[in-house]
Amino acid sequence: MRSENRTAVRQRTFTEEARRGQIIACAIEVLAELGYAQTSFARIAERLGISKSVISYHFGGKDELLEQVAQAVYAAAARYMIPRIRAQHSARAVLGTYLRSNLEFIRDHGKDIDAVTEIFLNVRRKDGSRRFAGGQAVRALQEILRRGQDEGAFADFDTRTMAWAIRNLVDGLTRQRALDPEFDFDTCIDELVALVDRATRKAAS
Amino acid sequence: MRSENRTAVRQRTFTEEARRGQIIACAIEVLAELGYAQTSFARIAERLGISKSVISYHFGGKDELLEQVAQAVYAAAARYMIPRIRAQHSARAVLGTYLRSNLEFIRDHGKDIDAVTEIFLNVRRKDGSRRFAGGQAVRALQEILRRGQDEGAFADFDTRTMAWAIRNLVDGLTRQRALDPEFDFDTCIDELVALVDRATRKAAS
Amino acid sequence: MRSENRTAVRQRTFTEEARRGQIIACAIEVLAELGYAQTSFARIAERLGISKSVISYHFGGKDELLEQVAQAVYAAAARYMIPRIRAQHSARAVLGTYLRSNLEFIRDHGKDIDAVTEIFLNVRRKDGSRRFAGGQAVRALQEILRRGQDEGAFADFDTRTMAWAIRNLVDGLTRQRALDPEFDFDTCIDELVALVDRATRKAAS
Amino acid sequence: MRSENRTAVRQRTFTEEARRGQIIACAIEVLAELGYAQTSFARIAERLGISKSVISYHFGGKDELLEQVAQAVYAAAARYMIPRIRAQHSARAVLGTYLRSNLEFIRDHGKDIDAVTEIFLNVRRKDGSRRFAGGQAVRALQEILRRGQDEGAFADFDTRTMAWAIRNLVDGLTRQRALDPEFDFDTCIDELVALVDRATRKAAS
DNA sequence: AATGAATGAGGTTTCATTCAT
DNA sequence: AATGAATGAAACCTCATTCAT
Numbered sequence: 001m002r003s004e005n006r007t008a009v010r011q012r013t014f015t016e017e018a019r020r021g022q023i024i025a026c027a028i029e030v031l032a033e034l035g036y037a038q039t040s041f042a043r044i045a046e047r048l049g050i051s052k053s054v055i056s057y058h059f060g061g062k063d064e065l066l067e068q069v070a071q072a073v074y075a076a077a078a079r080y081m082i083p084r085i086r087a088q089h090s091a092r093a094v095l096g097t098y099l100r101s102n103l104e105f106i107r108d109h110g111k112d113i114d115a116v117t118e119i120f121l122n123v124r125r126k127d128g129s130r131r132f133a134g135g136q137a138v139r140a141l142q143e144i145l146r147r148g149q150d151e152g153a154f155a156d157f158d159t160r161t162m163a164w165a166i167r168n169l170v171d172g173l174t175r176q177r178a179l180d181p182e183f184d185f186d187t188c189i190d191e192l193v194a195l196v197d198r199a200t201r202k203a204a205s
Numbered sequence: 206m207r208s209e210n211r212t213a214v215r216q217r218t219f220t221e222e223a224r225r226g227q228i229i230a231c232a233i234e235v236l237a238e239l240g241y242a243q244t245s246f247a248r249i250a251e252r253l254g255i256s257k258s259v260i261s262y263h264f265g266g267k268d269e270l271l272e273q274v275a276q277a278v279y280a281a282a283a284r285y286m287i288p289r290i291r292a293q294h295s296a297r298a299v300l301g302t303y304l305r306s307n308l309e310f311i312r313d314h315g316k317d318i319d320a321v322t323e324i325f326l327n328v329r330r331k332d333g334s335r336r337f338a339g340g341q342a343v344r345a346l347q348e349i350l351r352r353g354q355d356e357g358a359f360a361d362f363d364t365r366t367m368a369w370a371i372r373n374l375v376d377g378l379t380r381q382r383a384l385d386p387e388f389d390f391d392t393c394i395d396e397l398v399a400l401v402d403r404a405t406r407k408a409a410s
Numbered sequence: 411m412r413s414e415n416r417t418a419v420r421q422r423t424f425t426e427e428a429r430r431g432q433i434i435a436c437a438i439e440v441l442a443e444l445g446y447a448q449t450s451f452a453r454i455a456e457r458l459g460i461s462k463s464v465i466s467y468h469f470g471g472k473d474e475l476l477e478q479v480a481q482a483v484y485a486a487a488a489r490y491m492i493p494r495i496r497a498q499h500s501a502r503a504v505l506g507t508y509l510r511s512n513l514e515f516i517r518d519h520g521k522d523i524d525a526v527t528e529i530f531l532n533v534r535r536k537d538g539s540r541r542f543a544g545g546q547a548v549r550a551l552q553e554i555l556r557r558g559q560d561e562g563a564f565a566d567f568d569t570r571t572m573a574w575a576i577r578n579l580v581d582g583l584t585r586q587r588a589l590d591p592e593f594d595f596d597t598c599i600d601e602l603v604a605l606v607d608r609a610t611r612k613a614a615s
Numbered sequence: 616m617r618s619e620n621r622t623a624v625r626q627r628t629f630t631e632e633a634r635r636g637q638i639i640a641c642a643i644e645v646l647a648e649l650g651y652a653q654t655s656f657a658r659i660a661e662r663l664g665i666s667k668s669v670i671s672y673h674f675g676g677k678d679e680l681l682e683q684v685a686q687a688v689y690a691a692a693a694r695y696m697i698p699r700i701r702a703q704h705s706a707r708a709v710l711g712t713y714l715r716s717n718l719e720f721i722r723d724h725g726k727d728i729d730a731v732t733e734i735f736l737n738v739r740r741k742d743g744s745r746r747f748a749g750g751q752a753v754r755a756l757q758e759i760l761r762r763g764q765d766e767g768a769f770a771d772f773d774t775r776t777m778a779w780a781i782r783n784l785v786d787g788l789t790r791q792r793a794l795d796p797e798f799d800f801d802t803c804i805d806e807l808v809a810l811v812d813r814a815t816r817k818a819a820s
Numbered sequence: 821a822a823t824g825a826a827t828g829a830g831g832t833t834t835c836a837t838t839c840a841t
Numbered sequence: 842a843a844t845g846a847a848t849g850a851a852a853c854c855t856c857a858t859t860c861a862t
């Protein structure tokens with residue numbers, strides 16, 4: 001079954017799609033709860049009450065499953081963020097909305113975020129290099145900043161550095177939520193949005 | 206040997222100390238290079254050209270080895286940072302030196318930092334909860350900020366949030382270094398120090 | 411497979427039941443022949459010409475395998491003894507049949523008895539206490555004796571002590587068979603049955 | 616050091632004898648407490664606060680240590696029983712004293728008995744056969760019975776069977792003590808001595 | 821007389837994967 | 842579309858033993 005017809009991607013039946021979704025959802029739960037090292041086909045299958053080989057059957061390998069998990073969460077994030085961002089026009093509004101919708105998605109999808117974090121940090125090639133780099137998100141953000149500068153909406157900072165700083169702030173939140181008992185996400189969103197706004201704003205003249 | 210007379214800490218031989226150091230150093234290399242999941246006694250022993258059981262002999266367990274690795278890096282960081290911080294008096298100088306020395310240590314000990322990152326993120330208890338929380342560093346930083354506020358050296362921000370933000374910026378650098386081909390650490394240090402200084406500074410009157 | 415849907419007992423395939431039986435039988439042989447300490451998955455698998463992990467697959471752990479061995483022999487003994495005992499009515503006939511059928515089972519299932527003996531004596535919890543106590547058999551015997559006394563069929567001995575004495579005699583036979591080259595089981599059965607009959611019989615009046 | 620001069624047994628220094636005794640005593644404790652399978656050089660050494668190799672040094676091997684343990688307990692039992700038995704003259708008194716002193720020794724040396732039981736049941740040769748048979752004790756008892764019959768002091772039972780039955784009763788007590796919470800040793804000694812006396816006594820004429 | 825250091829064999833267990841059904 | 846059965850590699854760990862000091 002896994003034998004893709006020619007080079008084309010095989011059409012998937014409804015049932016198969018459902019199973020795949022079920023397995024991906026369960027993988028996310030296990031990853032978020034127990035971490036990458038403790039996530040195995042056996043553990044996922046056990047939770048679903050199915051046999052291990054079902055997973056091999058549908059995904060052909062651990063790598064593929066994890067990749068699908070990452071992709072699924074990415075797609076969900078995109079579905080949430082993109083329409084909101086598209087609705088904005090000014091560069092500052094785009095940046096603010098990017099940031100806010102990203103943080104909201106993280107707030108509302110804690111498990112999914114934890115899962116892809118596990119995947120990003122742990123999946124490696126045989127030579128040890130990380131399989132998922134994640135420079136992509138930074139580049140997208142940098143693009144927003146650059147366009148804003150072109151429009152004269154932002155101050156004249158280095159876009160690459162600023163993009164990284166923002167990503168670091170955003171991605172750090174997950175850890176903060178996990179460790180800080182007093183953590184309040186909504187307050188933090190407002191603060192971060194304000195902080196970034198100030199940090200990118202043109203100096204008042 | 207692992208017998209540990211009573212519960213007291215056994216006196217360690219010179220040879221043993223050397224071996225332990227050698228093993229810890231090698232563990233750091235493997236962790237940084239291949240990641241937590243691929244780090245095993247077998248791999249470490251192979252690199253050192255010794256038998257697996259040597260590691261069991263000196264460390265008695267994977268957990269203990271990893272804990273020692275974390276401790277070793279911690280101790281090294283403390284040895285580097287503490288004297289520099291102690292030399293400062295004003296709260297702002299203390300904060301700046303804390304930050305700068307921390308960043309310098311990260312810059313100069315990339316592998317060690319990567320290794321403890323792997324450990325922090327992946328070592329878990331059987332129930333899935335993380336074994337190394339790391340809230341400690343945040344508390345230390347918060348204490349610095351609080352004292353500075355008492356002295357009137359800082360603005361009136363929320364110390365907990367600010368402490369977390371700073372830590373997120375600092376810890377994010379490791380990833381940035383790994384992923385950003387153009388990353389320049391020294392520039393970044395200066396920028397971050399300046400950024401934090403501005404973010405904590407009392408509004409000019 | 412070992413996944414066990416919920417906590418319910420999984421339905422077992424014919425093939426699985428066969429393999430389990432095969433493994434249990436082989437475990438009994440190894441236990442009886444080489445003793446508990448030398449009984450390992452490796453040794454059993456080697457004899458069966460299968461891979462070690464097959465046993466892990468079917469039993470999930472050494473403890474479970476040994477427990478199943480004990481249970482299997484117990485069940486076989488019960489299947490042999492219970493119908494014979496049930497066919498009796500008078501207390502003395504019940505006691506005699508209990509004893510004789512027990513001894514016959516021991517005579518005919520030497521290896522099985524040796525195997526469970528190894529298990530009983532050696533399987534322990536982490537704190538060192540024995541996992542299989544075995545006071546159950548004594549209590550059953552004591553109950554027979556007590557009922558007989560109530561019916562006036564037996565003399566007025568202490569049932570607990572007598573129950574233990576009988577069990578000690580019965581269980582000692584295994585060792586005797588192993589060590590005494592001239593040992594004749596059938597003669598011994600008759601002697602023991604007669605001995606116990608005399609020891610419990612009401613004094614002639 | 617272990618290299619015995621010629622074939623003769625090396626003279627042992629006082630210190631060495633002390634260490635050996637200490638190790639043997641500790642081995643007995645571990646055996647009795649945790650059982651054969653959990654008894655290792657490591658565990659013994661740990662309890663004594665010495666290094667494993669000390670044991671290897673003094674005993675040259677696990678087998679030798681266990682043999683010495685068995686021998687030590689045997690010797691102690693002999694020291695206790697033999698003078699008492701020698702003080703008797705009539706066959707019936709000899710039998711009674713043999714039995715009573717044996718039971719008293721078992722009562723007073725529970726740990727030692729448990730230890731040698733572990734050894735007897737578990738130590739095996741490579742081919743699986745038991746290394747310590749223990750038919751010796753039965754033969755000694757049988758000799759007592761035979762001499763008594765010759766003197767006309769006992770009934771005309773089969774001495775071999777009777778010897779085994781008595782040994783089984785005696786050896787079963789250890790298990791009974793371990794499992795029966797209401798077990799009272801002294802009562803049991805009296806009962807057993809009386810029981811055996813009746814079982815061997817010439818029928819009144 | 822003792823120890824520290826190391827070894828290699830062997831133990832149980834978990835894993836991803838394969839294959840016939 | 843799914844499963845049951847099996848596999849072999851690799852994991853960590855414990856063991857008795859050896860050897861130089």
